[in-house]
Amino acid sequence: MPTLKVTYVKNRWYGLPTALVCAMTLSGCGVLPGGSEKSTVDIWLMQDSVSEEFLERFTSEYEKQHPSVDLRVTVQEWTGIGKKVTEAIKSDDAPEVIEVGNTQVAQYAQSDGLRDLTLEAVRDLGNEEWLPGLAEPGSINGSQYGIPWYAANRVVIYNKELFAEAGITEPPRDRAEWLEISEKLDGGGRQGIYLSGQDWYTLAGFIWEDGGELAVERGGNWEGALHTGAALRGMDFYKRLQSHGDGPKDADEVTPPQAEVFAKGDVAQIIAVPSAVPLIEKASPALKGKLGFFPVPGKTSEAPGAVFIGGSDLIVPENARERSAGVEVVKALASEEWQTELALTMNYVPNKTTLAGVIEDNEGTAAMAAGAARGRATPNSPQWADVEADNPIKPYMTAVLQGQDPARAARAASARITAALTP
Secondary structure (H helix, E strand, O other): OOOEEEEEEEOOOOOOOOOEEEEEEEOOOOEOOOOOEOEEEEEEEEOOOOOHHHHHHHHHHHHHHOOOEEEEEEEEOOOOHHHHHHHHHHOOOOOOEEEEEHHHHHHHHOOOOEOOOHHHHHHOOOHHHEOHHHHOOOEEOOEEOOEEEEEEEOEEEEEHHHHHHOOOOOOOOOHHHHHHHHHHHOEOOEEOOOOOOOOHHHHHHHHHHOOOOOEEEEOOEEEEOOOOHHHHHHHHHHHHHHOOOOOOOOOOOEOOEHHHHHOOOOEOEEEEOOOHHHHHHHHOHHHOOOEEEEOOOOOOOOOOOOEEEEEEEEEOEOOOOOHHHHHHHHHHHOOHHHHHHHHHHHOOEOOEHHHHHHHOOOHHHHHHHHHHOOEEOOOOOOOHHHHHHOOOHHHHHHHHHOOOOHHHHHHHHHHHHHHHHOO
């Protein structure tokens, strides 16, 4: 069996910064009997996306089934990746497969340098079952350029002990109950929920649940939409929920890190991805076994609330030398077999709603999967990154939480979003 080896090499791509990246390659490459050379498929994956164990299993099995192919995986860092991928796509020596954030596909697709994978999506990959929050960002003008790989989204992490002390025996079934129990939990030295004032990803879910949008497209032009009635209702719900704790009104969830705040033991709930739990338990071993999960509640008990869904899509540059072989690798990574392996190994949500059952025994991941079925992504504009670079949603949230007129603050934020989305 080929052995996965880990070495460190200087980045050889396109004269970019000389930061070291971890290159994971297989030994034993060579020439097939009869003299024909193997095809090498270069794959760029992001740091911490998958474990070495998963990579070794996938690479070994894939090369066994495709003896004419060698896989060469390079692990990239998120910092500066946008420029690096853009330049790679334009080059004549692009990698065959690149993992990108689900909300990044539009900015790469505008270069016309990506292979259209619509045929494979419809014919081979069962695209009708994909999570919308991964599939929709990968679809540009009706063509599928990004193939969903894995997802993660926020859930409510709660302190079972504090719930029990307050006489709460089960998680809330809808928003109204969520507000009621959060109010009940708030007091007596406890915070009902710790929710920072600028957690705009959580706000986005509340806005979508109320039927609003962050931005809308009209005639090919994008406009901010925070000032609409539906979006304002989402912000009002955020304000009411946030009032049942002591989260700062002028900071986001990493200032201070909410996992550290939760670890102190006097916070009943936070909204975060389940991977926050190991950090919480490391900071406070006394909480081990006392934490539970439930999906962000919706307006009714019929379904969880809408949430922002993060994760990754796989793209294939049109200029890649072995792009057809790259497409086959993408199809394998997105297949039910390897989606199941990935979900079980990394505690991710698989790319299809029909695969949610494979992680039902993991409480946190199962809660994510329930919410992911109603997951959304940010507006599918190539310029959305410009919005996040100087994010007007954060100061808008702070203004409302500090008592300013919501409609006026929203109109100002919408205008800034519109300006950022105008090429």
